[in-house]
Amino acid sequence: MLFTDNTFEKFEKDLVSKFIKEEIPFILIHNQSDIISLDEAKADELRDRYKSDLLEFSCSMLNDEDQERAVAELTSLIVKNINSSAILEKGMFEDLVVAGDLVVLVCPIDSEAPEGRLILPQVNAIRDLLDRNCIPVVVQPSELKSFLERSSILPKLVVTDSQAFDKVSEIVPKEIPLTGFSVILARCKGDFESYLKGTPAIDTLKNGDRVLVLESCSHHSTCDDIGRVKLPRLLKKRTGVNLEFDVVAGLDEIPMSIDNYSIVIQCGGCMITHRQLHNRLKPAITAGIPVSNYGMSLAYCMGIYERAVKIFISK
Amino acid sequence: MLFTDNTFEKFEKDLVSKFIKEEIPFILIHNQSDIISLDEAKADELRDRYKSDLLEFSCSMLNDEDQERAVAELTSLIVKNINSSAILEKGMFEDLVVAGDLVVLVCPIDSEAPEGRLILPQVNAIRDLLDRNCIPVVVQPSELKSFLERSSILPKLVVTDSQAFDKVSEIVPKEIPLTGFSVILARCKGDFESYLKGTPAIDTLKNGDRVLVLESCSHHSTCDDIGRVKLPRLLKKRTGVNLEFDVVAGLDEIPMSIDNYSIVIQCGGCMITHRQLHNRLKPAITAGIPVSNYGMSLAYCMGIYERAVKIFISK
The missing domain is CATH 3.40.50.11420 (Rossmann fold)
Known part of the structure; x- marks a missing residue:
């Protein structure tokens, strides 16, 4: 979160509030410190209020050595504050295998x-x-x-x-x-307990029910065809009723209020973090709407869940 | 190769000559055609001289439909002209295995x-x-x-x-x-015959000979340690003589004239194209200097070549 000139007003405050609400890690960086240096009282106030790291920074007027030090400090703060990544936090095969298997x-x-x-x-x-x-x-x-x-x-x-x-x-x-x-x-980065509870709700779907399919890829997705074609086809075959589908990609807005949906089916989420997946599903789980994921729903429809x-x- | 205003002068001509010399595929695009449209006589002259595709293009003042068509045309020309990529042209296991192996x-x-x-x-x-x-x-x-x-x-x-x-x-x-x-x-994207001929030259290296190590990664490389540490150590051990090493990364310039080197050892080149690898080694091969690659040199030094x-x- 870059700011300059010791200016930390409504825009900056709103943005940081959003980071905190969405559990997005952040650090505060006072940039262009070669022009206006960071006010120490302001710095203490920000550190105190947001419990965040705060770095004084400038790209100009630094000799090579100082620049190297500043970049190293910035990098180490970024690394320190990333407590989650697209890499799985829990190993895929944890508790499932032993050496030599x-x-x-x-x-x-x-x-x-x-x-x-x-x-x-x-x-x-x-x-x-x-x-x-x-x-x-x-x-x-x-x-x-x-x-x-x-x-x-x-x-x-x-x-x-x-x-x-x-x-x-x-x-x-x-x-x-x-x-x-x-x-x-689903086990290592989804909300697995919720999926286990939610997936069998496929059999309770009624004529005209609305299904929300969440596909997390931000780029052109290879799961496209699963969410848009295979899953709808299998769900209709399994349930024998007519269903309405909304497929939402990336972080696009959900077209209707969440309580219009009878089930939410999320992709595996291989490209996103655990936190992003969790936040995406939170509204549905909070509203008591059954949630599942692509693989578990496919398995359910194929009768091998x-x-x-x-x-x-x-x- | 973008140009505008029907301007195709020394700079543009030199660049295209370089593309042709280095065997880099290119297409000609007359951009900002909404301001000055492409002169048909000029277009014919360029097509004729360079045997290249030539596209009239503009990002502005196109309605959605025209824009979609223009981008589709551009994309298809790019795809048509890419006749090489980091993907291997010859499959890695071609002629080596059969189904079920x-x-x-x-x-x-x-x-x-x-x-x-x-x-x-x-x-x-x-x-x-x-x-x-x-x-x-x-x-x-x-x-x-x-x-x-x-x-x-x-x-x-x-x-x-x-x-x-x-x-x-x-x-x-x-x-x-x-x-x-x-x-x-090395077999599917290097100059394998040259490597086969060049690798045994390791045993002819003499005290004070200079070895050129070419590492093709443009990003931070995981082969760093091989080129800079393991290979020099193994070569010294195998030959029993003192050697001087120059390690050159990416497309960085080679510090000395090529005939100062007694052997050139190239990395696997997994991140670059066949053509890039070929062009990088051409000066050495033309000068009759033995060439090898990381894996073949490592195998040679370990006695299992x-x-x-x-x-x-x-x-």
């Missing part, structure tokens, strides 16, 4: 997959398993059956892209736990 | 690994294997031995981070082919 990750490669790469939750999963000294085996759905038949090592767990839930569920023997990337994400959440419920 | 990827997770993710060549490798309906098994070096002992499926190939070459080479049975990510990258390049030579 083999975990099969089913990653269909379709037209939505980024060129030459994998989507973020898949990469996050591989990395988290390596961090735990586990052995991720990555397969397309077409190779899954053959691998399971040929492998002498029983997987501790199979994780699939939620879109392949039904196909994969038929292939993986019942004694091997199965879940989805999106369900794992119990299996997909089993390993988390027994914890 | 199990390939073990050894990915040590150390302090250099990006938080929560994997480095790009590892992700590229997993994706390329999935595209070929193969089964990538990802392991840390500590799990490799146990996995190979327990697995009933013989890997078609083991690929390791070059830094773990010696350790991994001891663990992988001699009958299983072994290579490095960096060697694979023959094994690491074997699968490529038999092709």
Whole structure:
């Protein structure tokens, strides 16, 4: 939060109030201090009122050495105040695996997959398993059956892209736990208890009910098709009733007051922080509206919800 | 290449000549066409001289529909003219595997690994294997031995981070082919034949010889430590002579004339295009100076070069 000339009036105060309300970390920086230096009484008042770090800063008239020191100080304050990031706070496989476990990750490669790469939750999963000294085996759905038949090592767990839930569920023997990337994400960065409570409300949806689909990607999203096409189709098939859908992307405004919706379904949120996801869902949860997420809703509609959440419920 | 007001003089001509010389794809865009529209005679002359696409463009005074059409046209011309990208032109595992093959990827997770993710060549490798309906098994070096002992499926190939070459080479049975990510990258985007010819020149280095290390990352690089510390240390150990090293990052200028160097060692170049890599090495190759790359040099110094390049030579 930059300010200059010791000016901290209504605009600055309103902005900081918003940061505090939304739980967004901030630091105060008095810039252009080479022109007007920070008033010490003002500084004490701000530090006292906002319990925030406050830095005197200037880009001009600093020699190289001073500039390096100023930038280092600024950087360290930023790092200190970021207490959350898009990286998961809770590891994806925490409490689910032990070192040496083999975990099969089913990653269909379709037209939505980024060129030459994998989507973020898949990469996050591989990395988290390596961090735990586990052995991720990555397969397309077409190779899954053959691998399971040929492998002498029983997987501790199979994780699939939620879109392949039904196909994969038929292939993986019942004694091997199965879940989805999106369900794992829901556990480590969503409001998992609320999702568990909210997802079965799919079966209570009535004709004409309105469904709010929240897609958190700010950029062009590969989940587009899930939220706009697959999820609506499966929900209509499962419930057998006509539903109205509002799909809201990024941080766009929700078109109606939240109590017009009978259920809110949130994407995995791989690109956003735990706090952003939490704040996005808060109005619905506060209003007592059932909430779910993409993967859990897909699993529910495909009739394999119990299996997909089993390993988390027994914890 | 933007120009306005039908002005295509020395500056513009020089720039386009440079593009042509460096084999950089370009299109010509006459901007601000709402102020001065493109002269048709001029347009024909430019199209004829440069054999290039030429687009008349303006950001102002376009209604929504025209703007959408203009942006679509611009986008399609850009896409049409990009004939190269950081994505590999030749797939990493082309000619090396067939569908159903199990390939073990050894990915040590150390302090250099990006938080929560994997480095790009590892992700590229997993994706390329999935595209070929193969089964990538990802392991840390500590799990490799146990996995190979327990697995009933013989890997078609083991690929390791070059830094773990010696350790991994001891663990992988001699009958299983072994290579490095960096060697694979060298084959698909480096000047592989030149590397094969140049790498053994390591053994001809003499006291006081100068080594040029080229690191292509433009951002803070995780290969920093390899180019600046590990490679110099291993080269000195292997050759037993004193060598002088110049490490050049990104597109920084090379401190001396190229014929002052006895060998040039290039990084894998995961972040740059084939063309950029090729152009960077051209002066050395033209001057007849031996060239190699990080992974192949590391393998050579560790005494496992023959094994690491074997699968490529038999092709």
